[in-house]
Amino acid sequence: MEDINTVQDEIIDEFGILGDDKESTIFYIMELGEQLADFPEEERKEDNIIKGCQSKVWLITSYQDGKIQFLADSNTAITKGLISLLIRVLSDRTAREIIDADLYFIKEIGMGNIIGSQRSNGLAAMIKQMKLFALAYQSKIDA
């Protein structure tokens, strides 16, 4: 499997091809969201909602062979697309990899301009939650 930074560089290249046209960029992010793996209906509950997002975002994790898998969903297509990018970079990684990840692709693709400041806060909340999950797993490993 490619390392985190290789995946980030791929994303940067993909967004580079889209250029400056905001409409096609937004449509592209939404299409990415549609490819997200199905989210189990019974997990679409209050406990799994990430606080700090304008849209509803559900996030759950599982742990297998020393790696963390993320599953997520949202009620809005744009947010689903954003999560799909994060999952592509961070899912199926060790806790340490997730904790140490420097997610430079977000700045590189100009995400702040694409989604605006209110959604950027939501994106930051998603990343924080994913890293917190990784920290929790790591502390279990260290214990």
Added chain:
Amino acid sequence: MSDWVEVIDKNRKEIDVKQIRKDFPVLHQEVNGKPLAYFDNAATTQKPAQVIAALEHYYKKDNSNIHRGAHTLASRATENFENTRSSVKEFINAPSREEVIFTKGTTEAINLVASSFGERYIHEGDEIIISTMEHHSNIVPWQLLCERRKAILKVIPIFKNGEMDLEAYKKLLSSKTKLVSVVHASNALGTVNPIREMIDLAHNFGARFLVDGAQSAAHLPVDVQALDCDFLVFSAHKMYGPTGVGVLYGKRSLLEEMPPYQGGGEMISEVRFEKTSFNELPYKFEAGTPNIADVVAFDQAISYINRYGKDKIHSHESALLAYAFQKCVSIRGFEPIGTANEKVSVLSFNLKNIHPFDVGMMLDASGIAVRTGHHCTQPLMNWYGIEGTVRASFAVYNTTEEIDRLYESLVRISKRKN
């Protein structure tokens, strides 16, 4: 089919939109590489150059604290500030200047009444009536008051098309009703409520009536004497004026009986440690240094509306609404929310299978500014069983060409899922 759908072009009073657009500097820019089409006017309107110039002039030439200064600038600032009060008095046809109180917005004006009128007139077991389509600003202050005074809040139901259920309203009214507080024009649906009739009905039971005019002040005739409302509240920034200024009109007899809202400068006549006596109206309710610059500039917004006349403005906006509705209704998956017979220029809708946030985001990418979400009317959204809507609201400077762009973008967006 509703009246407003069919009024297009018939006997329409023309205004020169091209000329008007020249007065609004903010409109002449590109957003995301496309010319800006600003359809978020129910949230706040843009400001004409005359308002912006007045603000700048005030700070460059007249800045001073008002009412007690012993110098020329202070008297100039005071005169300009009080001129706006006179203009507001004329604008709403209030009997006197003293019944016009400046607040920082509609929300504060409602809170002032809830606090001050509530303190004097609302007691345990009394009833306050609002409606299903109220903005949170016209719900929460009454909830808080009812909790404080052990009073009861009652809610008028509406019909599916967004019109008020007047028969149900009549049944809610009783000798226990002390106040009815209802929106003149709904921010989320556009519905224009029959407030004249509603006020008369409330008065038959001795109840007072507050009109939330936030969405009507810039669009519809509002004459407090013709309406005979007890209170009227509205905001300057939704009528081409600056942010941070609102108006509370209240009948003199009520305002005189009501205790002050906040204590401080301006609102006193004499302060001794034993007892303070309060200033006369309107100053009794204007504690502290007011938002002088914005009140002064607000005068220009009123002049701007008066220059064209609300009938012409409303006629232009109604034509835009009818045009937009007729075009959009053909879009596959287009679901209008709020199709009352009488409306201000608010087009609230959803596209099937697409979240309103996503629609707003995609429109923004095309330079089209709308509002999405619950529009601070969550109980109304719950009533419709929806999370929110997309809202395009039109103002005097909007054009049919801009609506064509909205339509074309919506067609593209809807095609993805419908």
